Amino acid sequence: MYTPTAFRQDDLATLHQQMRATRLPTLVSHGSQGLLASHLPLLLAPDEGEYGTLYGHFARANPQWRDLAEDSEVLVLFQGPEAYISPSWYAAKAEHGKVVPTWNYISVQAHGRAEVFDDAERLLQLVSRLSALHEAERPQPWAVSDAPREYIDSMLRAIVGFALPIKRLEGKWKLGQNRSQADQAGVHEGLAGSVEPRDRELAGSMNNHHSAKEHP
Numbered sequence: 001m002y003t004p005t006a007f008r009q010d011d012l013a014t015l016h017q018q019m020r021a022t023r024l025p026t027l028v029s030h031g032s033q034g035l036l037a038s039h040l041p042l043l044l045a046p047d048e049g050e051y052g053t054l055y056g057h058f059a060r061a062n063p064q065w066r067d068l069a070e071d072s073e074v075l076v077l078f079q080g081p082e083a084y085i086s087p088s089w090y091a092a093k094a095e096h097g098k099v100v101p102t103w104n105y106i107s108v109q110a111h112g113r114a115e116v117f118d119d120a121e122r123l124l125q126l127v128s129r130l131s132a133l134h135e136a137e138r139p140q141p142w143a144v145s146d147a148p149r150e151y152i153d154s155m156l157r158a159i160v161g162f163a164l165p166i167k168r169l170e171g172k173w174k175l176g177q178n179r180s181q182a183d184q185a186g187v188h189e190g191l192a193g194s195v196e197p198r199d200r201e202l203a204g205s206m207n208n209h210h211s212a213k214e215h216p
Contacts, residue, residue: 001109001170006178009108009171016046018108018171022078023134027056029074031067038064042076043130051166054110055126057159060118065160068114074164080106081201089190091182104174104187106205111168116160123156175206 009015019025019042028037043055054076058065068074082105090099117123128144135141144152176184184206191203 001107001172003170003172004178007172007174009173011171012051012169015108015169015171016044016052018080018106019044019052019078019110022080022108025079026077027064027074028077029064029067029072031070031072033063033067036064036067038062041130041134043126043133049165051110051169054112054164054166055129055161056164057123057126057161060158060160065116065162068162068164069116071113074112074114076110076164078108078110080108081198081205082106083191083194083196083199083202085176085187086190089183089186091180091186104176104202105172106174106202107172109170110164110166111170112164112166114162114164116162118160120153120156123159123161124152126161127156127159173205173209175202175209 023041024039025042026037027040027042028035030036038058040056040058044052045055046052082103085102085104087093087099087101093099124144131142131144135143176187179187188203188206191199191206194200194203
């Protein structure tokens with residue numbers, strides 16, 4: 001990922017936080033069938049390995065899991081908040097007019113090679129943990145154990161799990177750090193006042209990022 005120094009994010013806890021916040025990342029592989037991509041909920045085990053380990057599963061009918069079984073390198077994309085940045089928000093527009101549109105965003109990319117597994121008990125543990133994670137905030141969380149065991153067993157036979165130790169982790173926080181403080185303030189004001197929830201979310205990310213820099 002092309003990442004100028006001003007936008008690079010190396011703090012592991014911050015990277016992990018964004019990875020957890022991305023509920024449906026994109027897993028990309030390249031194998032005998034060419035490039036393949038799937039959108040998968042993933043479980044992050046932060047203490048397994050240097051950068052953590054990702055766990056997930058494919059439908060057995062999805063041919064992409066075979067790329068992982070053949071030791072294909074995997075790229076996982078975690079897209080954070082993003083927003084169009086209008087030149088009209090820059091203080092520099094009134095000063096000299098030499099401004100153009102851009103896009104600000106947060107993104108994390110994880111690289112590695114995966115272990116594929118289809119052991120029923122290991123798969124059961126994985127889907128139980130994933131369900132518990134995404135059901136946690138519901139008033140009456142659903143659990144895998146709520147379904148009949150024979151039904152769950154049939155579902156487990158239809159999936160293939162994987163463990164992906166992260167070997168390289170890249171973070172890009174493109175939040176206008178290369179602009180003047182006046183330009184950054186104008187962008188924040190424009191985003192915070194937008195009717196788009198995604199724009200307001202990025203404004204909040206700008207606040208959090210600048211606060212972290214001032215109070216590490």
